[in-house]
Amino acid sequence: MPAFTSAAPGKIILFGEHAVVYGRPAIAVPVAGVRARAMISADPRAAEGRVRIQAPDINLEADLDKLPGSHPLAAALRAVLSDLGLPRSPACHIRIKSTIPVASGLGSGAAVTVALIRAYSAFLGKPLPDEKVNALAFEIEKLHHGTPSGIDNTVITYAMPVYFQRKPTGPIIETFNVPQPFQIVIGDTGVRSPTAVSVRDVNKGWQAETEYFERLFDQIGSITEDARKMIEAGQPSRLGALMDENQALLVQMGVSSPPLDRLIQAARFAGAFGAKLSGGGRGGNMIALVNGNIAEVVRQALKDAGAVRTLLTPVKSC
Numbered sequence: 001m002p003a004f005t006s007a008a009p010g011k012i013i014l015f016g017e018h019a020v021v022y023g024r025p026a027i028a029v030p031v032a033g034v035r036a037r038a039m040i041s042a043d044p045r046a047a048e049g050r051v052r053i054q055a056p057d058i059n060l061e062a063d064l065d066k067l068p069g070s071h072p073l074a075a076a077l078r079a080v081l082s083d084l085g086l087p088r089s090p091a092c093h094i095r096i097k098s099t100i101p102v103a104s105g106l107g108s109g110a111a112v113t114v115a116l117i118r119a120y121s122a123f124l125g126k127p128l129p130d131e132k133v134n135a136l137a138f139e140i141e142k143l144h145h146g147t148p149s150g151i152d153n154t155v156i157t158y159a160m161p162v163y164f165q166r167k168p169t170g171p172i173i174e175t176f177n178v179p180q181p182f183q184i185v186i187g188d189t190g191v192r193s194p195t196a197v198s199v200r201d202v203n204k205g206w207q208a209e210t211e212y213f214e215r216l217f218d219q220i221g222s223i224t225e226d227a228r229k230m231i232e233a234g235q236p237s238r239l240g241a242l243m244d245e246n247q248a249l250l251v252q253m254g255v256s257s258p259p260l261d262r263l264i265q266a267a268r269f270a271g272a273f274g275a276k277l278s279g280g281g282r283g284g285n286m287i288a289l290v291n292g293n294i295a296e297v298v299r300q301a302l303k304d305a306g307a308v309r310t311l312l313t314p315v316k317s318c
């Protein structure tokens with residue numbers, strides 16, 4: 001049997017994080033410069049049903065049947081088996097590698113899950129369609145984050161810019177065109193910050209001051225709508241001001257932090273058109289809108305301000 005490999009990109013949220021958990025729209029785009037990869041090959045020498053998993057980035061080397069049901073890798077594999085109606089797996093060896101930094105807002109967990117679901121279903125002879133991959137990955141996201149909106153698994157599954165809104169009847173997922181590509185610099189604070197924690201804290205705030213938080217979410221929702229219109233109208237340079245406005249609301253929500261604020265300021269001083277945190281916040285990554293002339297200047301300014309990593313990513317139709 002040949003080896004089956006699948007790769008999935010990272011992602012950034014351009015607009016609407018946190019508010020998206022409360023039903024407002026958000027926009028996310030893939031980041032092709034980082035990726036998670038799953039490689040699966042049959043292991044004819046192993047006993048039937050033995051699934052050996054190696055994930056050196058998280059120091060994991062284990063048999064599937066030794067992992068608890070709540071382990072995201074095990075849960076993803078079991079979800080595929082169950083969806084395909086297979087009682088057990090052929091013996092195989094699974095290797096997972098990722099260049100996406102963990103707990104930093106780049107969607108590392110969702111990318112590993114999507115790559116794994118695709119490679120495993122292909123290995124089993126029944127590659128799953130995107131819609132199913134996305135639905136299974138959403139279930140696994142719940143193990144990572146508790147109450148995910150579903151935007152991470154969606155943008156990573158479709159690997160295209162996505163406008164996403166959670167609705168009681170199911171999510172609105174719209175991929176859209178970017179007639180005028182633009183560039184984003186990503187700066188990593190190096191502070192690992194689990195999304196579940198900031199999502200929980202926002203929820204505590206929302207419970208204590210519902211009206212105040214609902215107003216913030218509404219304002220973020222309308223910024224996201226405006227941003228989509230500008231992107232589709234081919235006017236990305238006007239997004240900078242919207243990024244700054246979105247950031248001000250995230251600060252009011254309590255999810256920014258001194259290291260994020262420092263990098264955001266540094267990017268703006270270096271000439272970025274706008275900047276904000278991206279993802280859960282508190283740590284992780286910030287993003288800045290740039291063009292070809294200032295991209296390197298902004299990257300250097302971010303490094304000087306303490307970014308442990310910077311990445312330049314294009315936003316374009318795929």
Ligand code: PMV
Pocket residue numbers: 013016017018019020021104105106107145147148149150151152195199278279280281
């Ligand atoms: O930290 P990330 O990249 O996983 O993004 C989280 C985005 C939130 O809106 C804060 C949570 C969610 O599930 O949408």
